[in-house]
Amino acid sequence: MTVMESAPVTAPAKPRNCAGLRDGPRRPDGQDQYTISEVVGLTGLSAHTLRWYERIGLMPHVDRTHTGQRRFTNRDLDWLSLVGKLRLTGMPVADMVRYAELVREGPATFAARERLLTAHREDVRQRIDELRDTLAVLDYKIDLYADARLGSEGEL
Amino acid sequence: MTVMESAPVTAPAKPRNCAGLRDGPRRPDGQDQYTISEVVGLTGLSAHTLRWYERIGLMPHVDRTHTGQRRFTNRDLDWLSLVGKLRLTGMPVADMVRYAELVREGPATFAARERLLTAHREDVRQRIDELRDTLAVLDYKIDLYADARLGSEGEL
């Protein structure tokens, strides 16, 4: 079976664990040259998505071979790991692009980057609270159904 | 200023708190007859969304006046509260519709409903864990930026 261009249709294991890199076959700095399909394997993102990230300005600047093929580095992998986490926590792509721009502009934007991340952290905290609230409702409802089930069994 | 049909363009406070109903002017059971715009005020959902929910089968069955206008009840408000929580926790609308169907089918579906809710609860728990993991990364990054800021201030 050959490596296909598109993302797998039948989910391989769980695509949920795309946040952090499956850090296995990572090459030492200096010889870190990954093709796009290697990065697909390492990140779980599709090649389409990786190219799209670059097009919209979400990648710091990806190296190319003399024939124009992308060669990703360990640094790119680290960046994609961060992007994956931000995405998983619901940061809009536009905000991530904004953050990427700030990174490209250099150390002068440290304060702005800190503000952006701090605002997002506040968002994430609120969302955790929301989720916990709902968990309580869910527990309550599930208990109701469980009780009803046990009750009807008792009647048999 | 009159009450407009569509959702407010300039966000009133934060539209985030749409999960639970702002339980204020809730009428006693028996006289619980709310127009669509009253429900908009109570839930924070737009009238469009309320009609759309009904169209796709996400509402249990909304009463109508003799001229065809919707009249929502306290029961509908409770349902919308649950829907709001499920939506906030990322349950796809299709799953919520499935749950609504089960509710319409009566007590025979208790077990199925319990399974659906239990699966979602597992989802929510996992998401909380993901968010907490990212929170740690965020803390780390923010600390880095804060340290850098303090360091450069010290140099002045």
Added chain:
DNA sequence: TAAAGAGCTGGAGTGCACTCCAAGCAAGCG
């Protein structure tokens, strides 16, 4: 009773985040 305002419908449009397509180049192999 006339005008303004709220509600109704089916269907079209929007924004986000991908996701895919078609056509074409480049490297490796028998």
Added chain:
DNA sequence: CGCTTGCTTGGAGTGCACTCCAGCTCTTTA
């Protein structure tokens, strides 16, 4: 040399969850 495989591009298409529109009816206020 030709074939397969992998990578390239711009642009079009998809799915979700709304969001809005046009044209109408109904209700309330002056």
